[in-house]
Amino acid sequence: MAKSEERVKNAEKLVERTMKGNDASHDVSHVWRVRDLALSLAREEGLSSIPHSMEIVELAALLHDIGDYKYLRDPSEEKIVENFLEGEGVEESKKTKILMIIKGMGFKDELAGLVNGELCPEFGVVQDADRLDAIGAIGIARCFTFGGSRNALLHDPAILPRLELSKEHYMKKEEQTTVNHFHEKLLKLKNLMKTKAGQKRAEKRHKFMEEFLEEFYQEWDGRA
Secondary structure, three states: OOHHHHHHHHHHHHHHHHHOOOOOHHHHHHHHHHHHHHHHHHOOOOHHHHHOOOHHHHHHHHHHOOOOHHHHOOOOHHHHHHHHHHHHHOOOOHHHHHHHHHHHHOOOHHHHHOOOOOOOOOHHHHHHHHHHOOHHHHHHHHHHHHHHOOOOEEOOOOOOOOOOOOOHHHHHOOOOOOHHHHHHOHHHHHHOOOOOOHHHHHHHHHHHHHHHHHHHHHHHOOOO
């Protein structure tokens, strides 16, 4: 087995081991979908012709949610990915790119202005893949799964979405409803896609969410 293939297999095992306790919105299946989407987007964007690019994309996609702050059980978990890459003997240049992708791809980081136009092409396809899995039919299912896991209100017309958000404000979700998350984040993702391939796929998923919300509000108000 080639070294890169062995690393991928070991990364898959790490994902299964560290994420098995997560709810279904951020579980192993989410990671597999993001990996498949990222590799597909990378091929569409021509990254398969760049040496080592596909390995960087695959490893970053596989490892992107390990140590997620929403599920952090111990501060030491923040170092799991870095320790894994070092243990696998990943070259410094690859390791730096993978860690940069993972640390910068969150929506909260974009709110904080930590994402700029100087990022590597691998960053765009991995972030777009993660965001594509947050919208459309799968995104709707994941949104309500996560809200349910945190005992969030489904909807309350008296609680309005927070439209101007800082990173700190966004991370405070105690008084927010699950439906408001569509307005605060999910409906914004289409316009934040970094790649043409991601933008194209986001169009259909975005439209599906808009249609869902229109039906949701009609049913909530007893109009449908």
